[in-house]
């Protein structure tokens with residue numbers, strides 16, 4: 001049974017094989033992603049038991065996602081195969097700035113039909129941690145209620161809950177309750193992991209430290225605010241500090257960096273690191289992911305973490 005569980009949509013990723021625009025690309029490489037899939041792979045590569053709950057279509061893309069997750073050691077025993085809806089996908093175009101543009105094809109996908117009945121209580125009985133993102137509850141009403149059920153079960157079985165809002169403006173624009181929903185889960189989590197800009201988007205322009213302290217005062221155990229390549233500031237009631245990010249010589253692909261950060265942070269805490277140590281591990285994992293093409297492929301294996309990170 002997994003220690004760390006998560007739920008969300010797995011997406012096939014298509015991207016030009018070289019550094020070309022989508023207009024000019026002749027061939028596209030097939031990979032896969034989805035914030036929570038990326039996260040669960042990270043957790044598994046750190047040597048912890050990860051489980052992903054989601055719904056994929058009964059099609060080659062769905063089988064591809066599930067088989068890759070299995071190969072990565074992620075438990076997929078609670079994944080649903082939906083014969084009525086296709087597996088979603090997104091097409092990624094890398095820009096010369098190192099950023100990427102994403103084109104989503106996920107309307108009416110199997111993943112967006114995940115519902116509370118797909119969230120099984122037995123999965124929560126032996127787990128220690130639930131990780132959620134703000135992507136899943138904005139996919140559909142049934143996904144929103146599935147996340148609510150997962151949070152309620154996590155609380156019932158005393159799991160720690162981490163929450164990365166992962167604000168996706170496309171989804172926000174399609175849901176008039178988006179901000180309210182994204183803020184609702186802040187109150188439910190133990191660790192809140194927003195980016196600086198996400199925090200400003202959710203709560204307005206107050207400086208991020210003031211806002212994070214307010215959130216702590218409302219009962220959240222810890223807040224980690226990520227400032228892109230600069231670093232991250234963490235705070236719990238008795239301690240706060242800024243941890244600089246690791247410098248990276250060449251960025252290949254920034255997509256997935258936040259998921260790697262979340263996995264490194266959660267993994268760090270579960271592996272007994274201090275809060276500061278967990279943030280440092282999170283930076284290390286994110287720095288490895290951005291140097292490799294793909295949403296999660298660069299995430300370090302446990303043996304490399306031991307060799308490169310713990311010996312620093």
Ligand code: KDG
Pocket residue numbers: 011033034035036038090135168255256257258259295
């Ligand atoms: O964080 C990376 C994700 O953005 C990517 O894997 C796709 O889940 C995805 C999304 O909704 O953007």
